[in-house]
Amino acid sequence: MNGVEMQKVLVADDDAVNREVLGELLKPEYTVLLAKNGAQTLERAARHQPDLILLDVMMPDMDGYEVLRRLRADPQLEHIAVIFISGLDRPEDEASGLKMGAADYIVKPFNQTVVMARVALHLQVVRQRRMLERLANIDGLTELANRRRFDEVYALEWQRARRGRRALSLALLDIDAFKQYNDRYGHPAGDRALRSVARAAAGAMRRPSDLAARYGGEELVLLLPETGALEAGQVLSQLVDAVAALAIAHEASGVAPVLTASVGGATLEPGSQESLAALFEAADAQLYRAKQTGRNRVSWRDADLDQPDAIPYSAAP
Template sequence: MSIKQRILVVDDERFNLTVLAELLKADYTVILAKSGEQALERAAKQTPDLILLDIMMPEMDGYQVLKALKMNPATREVPVIFITALRGEEDEEKGLLLGAVDYIAKPFHPAIVLARVKIHLKIMRQRRLLESIALLDGLTEIPNHRSFDERFTLEWQRAMRNKEPLSLGILDVDYFKQYNDTYGHGKGDKTLKAVAKTITRRLKRPADFTARYGGEEFVILMPRTDAEGARRVAETICKAIEDEQIDHCNSSVSQWLTVSIGGATVVPSQNESKRLLFDTADTMLYTAKENGRRQALWHDEIR
């Protein structure tokens, strides 16, 4: 028996709720909300697989609801389709830039609503499946967190056997929350892809490895690289990302999007742990942020 997927329908007009519920209830479990606040509460509690969201609502409109959904880690991945009587191209663009996956105009055609709902649920399922089997991050298409964990263990053991240095960097996009608030989550996603691409391009040797660690955080693993060499690579990456000249008018450190990197190097032995290397790199990242961001800080080799 398969469990029905859950769809949250948000609309301030009872009539629309009834029509959409009737349309969807044969194939899906339908959750209803008649205001933005109710929608946020139900989305967080019941984690739907998809949300159909009205834009024009009193108090909190659909755009605000979408922004709030994207802020909450529990709901940020849930695909949102706008269903609205606003028919302007700017309205549609605004919705898509904020991170909606689709836009359906009212009065809607029931068959089209059903078809689009089905497509987006399928895309979401496939994306989750891909992430779980391919070890790739669905957004940036570089390795994901789990992939990094495996590689880190492997390289650690190899470096210990060969008594070679292993360098680890953690990169964080500066003022990324402000970036999303300013430009929308759709643009934010595009920018994360660009950052991933720039990092990958700057890592020249086949053993170098980067992964999206989560959110706007990336990790960089450089085997057989001492602290001096790794620091240079990290600085190159910082500069390359700023040189992309991605506008960030709400950053306090540059007119462009910038990143901070913290890193550390160790020749692994029985006495050191992977944890220590990671935590040291993380502390350096924290210090880089404290020191004004837009920089790479590398710890001397841990001894």
């Protein structure tokens, strides 16, 4: 499919023939998972996070209605679309399934063309919903995560770090003398410069769990789960160097002839009871310190980064 990941469909039916027929029907277009009872359906839904479940109503150990009820009660599974497939053809049976939250209801014996059409329709809805969710979490200018997304991820990672007694590092990056840059070169040039810095920040995030987000104006926020102060400080020092290496001319800066950035950070150490607000305030205080001590540098709470703060910019010989 031209490099696009195939959507996942879980077929849950206690009848082996039905599972095989539906599986073979769907395989050319989708990644197909199979389950033969209610318990297996819930287990595979949790493990594989399918986009859609074709769910038989009448199964011996746990009927489809109970499976759907449990799916909707689980925050990790409640979003999965469900199409009931059933031999029960009374209108009240169909209405019951739809009221419980099923996306559709197909009566057995099913028509293969109808099944494919309805599956395609509901998976298109899933794709569109996820696209809207992604757009709602992205900053339009930088294409980084936006502040709303950062707030969500920060709260989750802070809870995970506290619960698992793991380190969590947080940093704020601010472009030095950005107002003067906009005044000198104009706001369109400022937007281009901000996008370049954002790309450098995104490139510095090395693991899937690391997050770079636009916090507001020319300020970015960077979250590094399971990362101690020294390692985080080194990552951010490299980012400060990378921003200067962009060599974006900034003749109005009192720091360097190119655009530079300052970073302040703090680490939630394993076992610490520090609140997420206090951790953020500590990082913000370190950003202020980086700016007060010369800019174009990293200041990290309680960490020796093997340099006084950071190495100030110096032109290549």
